[in-house]
Amino acid sequence: MPDRVYRAxxxxxxxxxxxxxxxxxxxxxxMQTHLVIAPMPEILAAMGGDACGADAIAxxxxxxxxxxxxxxxxxxxxxxxxxxxxxxxxxxx
Amino acid sequence: xxxxxxxxxxxxxFRIGSDWRAPIAAxxxxxxxxxxxxxxxxDATVHLFAARPWRRWLRPSVxxxxxxxxxxxxxxxxxxxxxxxxxxxxxxxxxxxxRHLLLHASAVARDGRAVILSGExxxxxxxxxxxxxxxxxxxxxxxxxxxxxxxxxALAFPRAVSLKNExxxxxxxxxxxxxxxxxxxxxxxxxxRHLVPRADAIAxxxxxxxPALILFPRxxxxxxxxxxxxxxxxxxxxxxxxxxxALGEAGFAALARLVRGTPAFGISYPDSATGMALxxxxxxxxxx
Numbered sequence: 001m002p003d004r005v006y007r008a009x010x011x012x013x014x015x016x017x018x019x020x021x022x023x024x025x026x027x028x029x030x031m032q033t034h035l036v037i038a039p040m041p042e043i044l045a046a047m048g049g050d051a052c053g054a055d056a057i058a059x060x061x062x063x064x065x066x067x068x069x070x071x072x073x074x075x076x077x078x079x080x081x082x083x084x085x086x087x088x089x090x091x092x093x
Numbered sequence: 094x095x096x097x098x099x100x101x102x103x104x105x106x107f108r109i110g111s112d113w114r115a116p117i118a119a120x121x122x123x124x125x126x127x128x129x130x131x132x133x134x135x136d137a138t139v140h141l142f143a144a145r146p147w148r149r150w151l152r153p154s155v156x157x158x159x160x161x162x163x164x165x166x167x168x169x170x171x172x173x174x175x176x177x178x179x180x181x182x183x184x185x186x187x188x189x190x191x192r193h194l195l196l197h198a199s200a201v202a203r204d205g206r207a208v209i210l211s212g213e214x215x216x217x218x219x220x221x222x223x224x225x226x227x228x229x230x231x232x233x234x235x236x237x238x239x240x241x242x243x244x245x246x247a248l249a250f251p252r253a254v255s256l257k258n259e260x261x262x263x264x265x266x267x268x269x270x271x272x273x274x275x276x277x278x279x280x281x282x283x284x285x286r287h288l289v290p291r292a293d294a295i296a297x298x299x300x301x302x303x304p305a306l307i308l309f310p311r312x313x314x315x316x317x318x319x320x321x322x323x324x325x326x327x328x329x330x331x332x333x334x335x336x337x338x339a340l341g342e343a344g345f346a347a348l349a350r351l352v353r354g355t356p357a358f359g360i361s362y363p364d365s366a367t368g369m370a371l372x373x374x375x376x377x378x379x380x381x
Contacts, residue, residue, distance in 0.1 A: 017349040019322070019324040019349065020322040020323040022322070022323070023324075024345070031342075035324065
């Protein structure tokens with residue numbers, strides 16, 4: 001399956017507050033609050049302003065975190081991206 | 094409305110109107126010592142009105158109305174007019190207030206710092222707060238606590254405490270009878286009797302307090318304390334807030350700030366004395 005490409009929400013659209021193990025994300029566009037756990041906040045942070053796919057994000061995360069033994073990171077990121085898209089926090093580019 | 098009263102509880106100014114004198118007289122008696130400013134307009138209006146004009150004469154019952162109407166509000170007999178007024182006030186605040194983040198929680202304060210107790214009906218939060226408010230604490234409210242989005246402070250809403258069922262006997266043994274309203278027996282919520290907060294709590298109703306401790310009490314079972322993470326406290330308080338969604342980002346920011354700056358615990362207790370002891374213990378150990 002080709003790597004789907006996503007774009008992060010505009011920088012001013014989300015307000016992100018880390019609350020211990022949970023991260024609360026307020027989406028100013030929908031006025032909705034989303035509660036997520038790792039690796040969702042890390043994926044959002046790694047996306048930056050570019051349109052990017054799971055492979056590219058996995059590579060960026062591997063540069064920041066020790067992901068040895070975490071399995072197929074790109075596949076995990078692809079699943080999480082689809083969930084973030086369902087929440088409206090990222091969009092397919 | 095043929096009869097009306099103006100009262101103020103914390104920052105909220107109410108106008109309560111009724112087709113009958115009795116509920117208004119009962120409200121005025123309970124709130125006679127509350128400071129008020131009649132020159133300023135009411136924030137919320139509560140109407141206790143007859144469903145049909147002739148019912149005022151035939152078989153009096155009170156329906157609750159106001160700025161917001163809840164279609165399935167129970168028609169209550171006239172003898173329950175006081176309860177209807179209380180429910181009406183709660184509804185207007187829960188549905189209409191926008192200036193502060195509203196938590197369905199009781200609160201007490203000491204030295205300018207607040208303990209917020211959040212829980213469902215039956216958790217004992219109201220009784221615990223009322224009992225603490227008879228001791229070394231200032232009762233801030235038995236039902237609602239308001240969080241100021243600008244300062245993060247807790248604001249009091251010290252309405253007359255709504256004592257229910259077993260709590261009635263527990264409190265009446267401790268307080269001056271002059272502070273108690275009439276016994277409302279057999280209401281849809283069981284037996285109810287209102288307790289006017291202590292004079293110091295009423296006099297200080299405009300004094301904010303810095304949140305120091307958030308507790309989620311659960312009545313029943315063995316005494317236990319369970320530390321709660323910021324995320325879980327956030328989720329629980331969104332559920333305990335009646336206007337979190339309506340406030341948008343201001344509510345989100347206020348709640349995130351509250352849980353990040355305030356230690357939170359779940360507490361279980363088999364009786365009031367144990368519950369009060371747990372509050373004092375956590376206050377001594379964690380409140381700074």
